[in-house]
Amino acid sequence: MLDLFNPFRWKARFLPWQEMDWWLFALPVGLSVFGGVMIRSTELNTPVTDWWQHWLITGIGVVIMLFLARCRYENLIDWHWYIYGVTNVLLIAVMILGYSAKGAQRWISIGGFNFQPSEFAKLGLIITLAALLHSEGASNIFSALRALAVTAVPWLLVFIQPDLGTSLVFGAIVLGMLYWGNANPGWLILLVSPVVSAVVFNAFLLNPYSPEWMAWAVLITWATLMSLIAWRTLPWRWTIAGAFAINILGGEIGHLLWEILKEYQKNRLILFLNPEKDPLGGGYHLIQSRIAIGSGQVWGRGLHNGTQTQLHFIPEQHTDFIFSAIGEELGFVGCILVMVVFWLICLRLIILAENAKDNFGSLLAIGVLAMIVFQVIVNIGMTIGLAPVTGIPLPWVSYGRSAMLTNFISLGLVESVSTYRQRLRF
Structure with missing residues (x-):
């Protein structure tokens, strides 16, 4: 009985995870919990989805992340072409078997669970490029061209869905990894x-x-x-x-x-510069989002007290425009705190990339970094009128099951890099 309280026994149980980056574990989990609170706030009066599913997927993602942290990431080098092939097959399958929503064919339904292959394709591309660049890097022009050629296939398949936002994320990933690979x-x-x-x-x-x-x-x-x-x-x-x-x-x-281009397509690209040109059409999201964020001022109106949020003036507020709810109900302080958390996550990824024991692990961390940084910048930028609306979610905060799982799987691989790195303390 006393053995249950033996600290050495419990330490032995957590021994496989002792080299994990616990900051990189805690910060995204905290963001996910916070995201569930904000999603619930946007749906108090008119439920759009089951907000608790955000926390459920978070729990599943955490289990997957902890499992992957114990697996040796180096084994992916031998499997990268299989991963690349499965990625492209799924992107082709969604064009044949998938269903459309909001003008794009992006989802496949399996057993009642709808998932987006394009979300998991981001991770497939990161693994493939890391495996290609880990030995030679990108200092050789032919290695760089090979990486671009490999990226072109899934990029084109995503672009013709059409999914402009994800195709832009692909571009950010390949540029970031080529730069880190000494291009x-x-x-x-x-x-x-x-x-x-x-x-x-x-x-x-x-x-x-x-x-x-x-x-x-x-x-x-x-x-x-x-x-x-x-x-x-x-x-x-x-x-x-x-x-x-x-x-x-x-x-x-x-x-x-x-x-x-058709007129509505032109408006979607340029209306962020002057949304008042079409206040009831393409510019509606941006105008209402700016009103919401501006009305929050310094401290916000308080959770569940935002007028724009609670009266649902902003469409898709639980997904792409969740940051507008944060700005209105938690104010400038809440927005800054969220961005500081993202900054800390990115800082930990850079530190892990610099301290990885090999180039493959370093490139994995940088690929995940490029994916997260680009999505955060574009998502926040479009809610405050600095970028066009592209449908990119805010990592761990916006509702989205495929995106959430992709983010946690990505972190699991990076945590594996941390777990099996050389015994460095930082």
């Missing part, structure tokens, strides 16, 4: 330069106060700058002209694509 920063600039060309060219071209020649002058200047970067960073001289041509072409293609 030349110039290559990464060249990689995103055609997108910059399209955005900047159209921004000047569509501005009624800007003459057309100014748009072309800016585009040509940018293309020339990219040519100089190609000359300094790429081994082939012909890429100088190629970089110039691709950026000019990027600007033109961006303009052509803009012209063929």
Whole structure:
């Protein structure tokens, strides 16, 4: 009987987890509990979903995370092509067997449980890229191109669902992991330069106060700058002209694509700059979200007391726009505390990446970091009017079963990196 109170016995039970990063365990779990409280607050008067499922999925995610923390993450190197294949098969299956909602075909139903393959595809991509880059890194141009080619397949499958938000997350993951894999920063600039060309060219071209020649002058200047970067960073001289041509072409293609977009699609992309242009349509979410966050002021109106939140002026407030409820009911202080928690999570991920015993574990941590950072920035940005509405949830806080499980599985792999790292104390 006395053995039950033996501290050495209980210490032995937790021995497999003694090297876990407990901050990285506690902070996301705390965010998930907090998220359940806020989801319940948004549904007091008009329930949209069962808010307690958020906590249920959190419990399942924690069990999976603790299990994965005991498994050796290095074994994934031998399985990365199988994981990559399953990822792409699921993305194809959702196009054939899945069902549509809100204009996109993203869900598969198995036994009454609906899940999004695109959410788990983020983790599949992280594992695959980490396995490809862990030995050679991305300092070799061919290794970097191979990583991009591998990313292109699931990215295209997600993009045509269509799921613009997740496809952007894929881009953030591959850029972050290439950078950590010692890719030349110039290559990464060249990689995103055609997108910059399209955005900047159209921004000047569509501005009624800007003459057309100014748009072309800016585009040509940018293309020339990219040519100089190609000359300094790429081994082939012909890429100088190629970089110039691709950026000019990027600007033109961006303009052509803009012209063929329907009016509501154009509004969705630019209304965050001036949502008052369509206050009852595409700009409605942004206007109501800004009103809610602004009305919270410093300390907030109090839990369950937000007028915008309780009267449901903001659609999808339990998912994509959960941050607006935080801003209204908990105020500026609540918003800052949430962002500090995310900052601490990211800090722990960076520390683990720096102290991992091998490149594979380090790259896993950085891939998860890139995924989380991008989603947090875009989600908070769209609720305060600094980014277009893309449907990206706030990790661990927004309601979403597939997203929640993906986040906890990702943390489980990172905790495995911590558990089996060299015995370093930090």
